[in-house]
Each structure stands twice: as structure tokens, then as C-alpha cells.
Amino acid sequence: MLKGSVAVLMPVVTFLLLCGQAVEAQYSAVREGDVVRLADKKTDTVVSIAPSIGAVVFEMKIHGANIISFSPASLDAFRQRPSMTGIPFLGPWANRLDEQAFYANGKRFPFNMDLGNVTGAHPIHGFLSWAPREIVAMKADGNSAWLTTRLDVYRNPVWMAQFPFAHTVEVTHRLRNGELEVSTKVENLSSDPMPLSIGFHPYFQLTDSPRDEWTLSVPARIEYVLSSDKIPTGETRPIEQLFPTPQSVALRDFNLDHVFADLARDASGQARMSVAGKKQKVEVVFGPKYTALVVFSPTGAGRNFVCFEPMTGITDAMNLAHKGLYKDLQTIPPHQTWQETFWVRPSGF
DSSP states (O other): OHHHHHHHHHHHHHHHHHHHHTTTTEEEEEEEETTTEEEETTTTTTEEEGGTTTTTEEEEEEETEOOBOOOSHHHHOOOOOOOOOOOEEBSSSSOOSSSSSEEEEEEEEEEOOSSSSSOOOOSSSSOOOTTOOOEEEEEOOOOOOOEEEEEEEEGGGGHHHSSSSOOEEEEEEEEEETTTEEEEHHHHHHHSOEEEEEEEEBOOOSSOOOOGGGGOOOOEEEEEEEOSSSSSEEEEEEEGGOOOOOTSSEEGGGOOEEEEEOOOOOTOOOHHHHHHHEEEEEEEOOTOOEEEEEEEEEESHHHOBBEEEEEEEEHHHHHHHHHSSOOOEEEOOOOOOEEEEEEEEEOOO
């Protein structure tokens, strides 16, 4: 009788175990109001994204420790007064321009300053960072959890008035093995080549030590000399003139808002940089088409962060290229797509 009972119970036990495995799936992608959370139970990592506010990553927590600096107090407050925080996208240009216009295909495109979405003598970071994104996919499987969002720039007349290249931007945030992968596709729908001078502006922090105890590793060979208004002059110098040991930079010695290029890469074309504290470390890896790096980490009270900014070109790339001072401006041919990825890899948390 006992043997028969065991035989009957075995399929039930197997079913319950399978249900338990489903409940304990490693990855999940869940929407909570305006927030999408990607989770990895095995590494206890949660990435929080706000699709309605530029699909910005505003938290990335590992065992409860947030590596994103300046997380907003609330989404409502953030929406009403968005500011550079988290991991925002910068487009249709990143960082500063040297005038209220940009150059493409030999032509000057002046901005209409009356439209209000471009401001300042040196317009900075474009106007797409906080634009609501359409959710294309939000899924999880046995290998990862991901969110794909899309921005149809060509649908907005005000944007097109300032940057008349019809294009779309699609970004996939993928969480896998405790690592955040950010892949971007830009499709040029225009009949002309489209200049590409975009990037991201991630704000990172460590929680095991203050800024003055952090060490950077910067994988660049050259630094661009900047004018007093932070625009590259076109002149370069070896990085060792700024950092005698680029692989081990004591952050306390530097007030940084610097532009770097000629990145040192491994056999796969990836460039690796990092900030390290007592035990914690955040490594950022650029794919080959992110050819420039801006490191932003100013000194001062409350500025306990460092930004490793993946850029498709240096600051003012479009205008410097027109002047013959920059030769690495990327363009997207008509009706073609550009794609590249960077990764955020925390450890020691």
C-alpha cells in the first residue's frame, strides 16, 4: 500500500516542484504604473526605468545599494522638473555646440530659438532626453529581462524644425547576470546622410566610500584640449599629461569635465573603464562605435558621483567636422540603421 501511495504522489510532487521553479524564475520584467522594473533574483539586482520620462534608468540597486546618483525623490517631481540624473539619452546631439546652429553635409542649420526647446549660447544635450517613449517590448525569459522603447523623432514638427533629419531611436535595456546592457538603434529615414553625435550621460556612485577615496581607470590615449567654454579646440595631447597613470587615477586630485578619444580596446573592440571604492566597483564597457568618452566628476559638496559618458563623437563633433578640426564624425546613410551597445557591470556589492 505504501509503495502505491508513493507512486501516486510522485507526479504531484514533480508538478509542485515545477510550479516552484516557475515562481522562483531568475528574471522578471514588471510594470508598476509609470515604472518598469527589471529584476535578477540570483544577483539581487533591480533596474528601474521610467518610459514616460525618456526611458531614463533612475535606479540600479544591487542588494539594496543604488549605484545611480541623484535618484529623484518622486517621479512626479522628476516629471515636473527633469534634470540630468540616472542614465539619460542625449540627442540629437550630446554635450555642447559652439553656436546656435549645427552643420551637416556642408550646410548650416540654424536653430529657431523662439521655439523654446533649444536654449543658451552653447546649446547642450539636445532636446530628447525626457521625451516619452513608446514601449515596444517588456519581457523576461530564462536568460534575461528587458525593456525596449522607441521614439519617433520625425513625428514631432518642433523637433524636426530644429533637426530636420527624420529618424527613430530605439533603446533596449537588458538585465542579465547582474549586468545592465544598453543597446541603441538609430534609423535614418531621411534622403540625406544624417550626422550622428549622440550619447548617454550615466551618473554613478559607490556606497562604500566617499568620492575622495575612489579610483578611476580611464582607457584613453588622448585628451582633447578645451576652450574656456568647454568646447574642444581640435588640439589633442597624450592622456598622461593629465593622468600620469590612467589605469589608477585618484579622483580626489581632479575636478573633471574632460573629453577623451582614441580609446584603448580589447580584441573584440570594447573599451573598459571603471570607478572603484573600498570593495565596490562599477565597470562601464563601450562597444566599438562609441568612439569618444566624456568623464564628468566635479568637486564640491554633494557631488559624490562620476559620469562615464559613451559618445559617438567628441563634444561639438558636427561643427568641428565642418571646420576640418575633427575627422571621426559618424553619419548614417539614407534609410540605414546605426546600432551600438554599452554595458554597466557592478561588482563587490
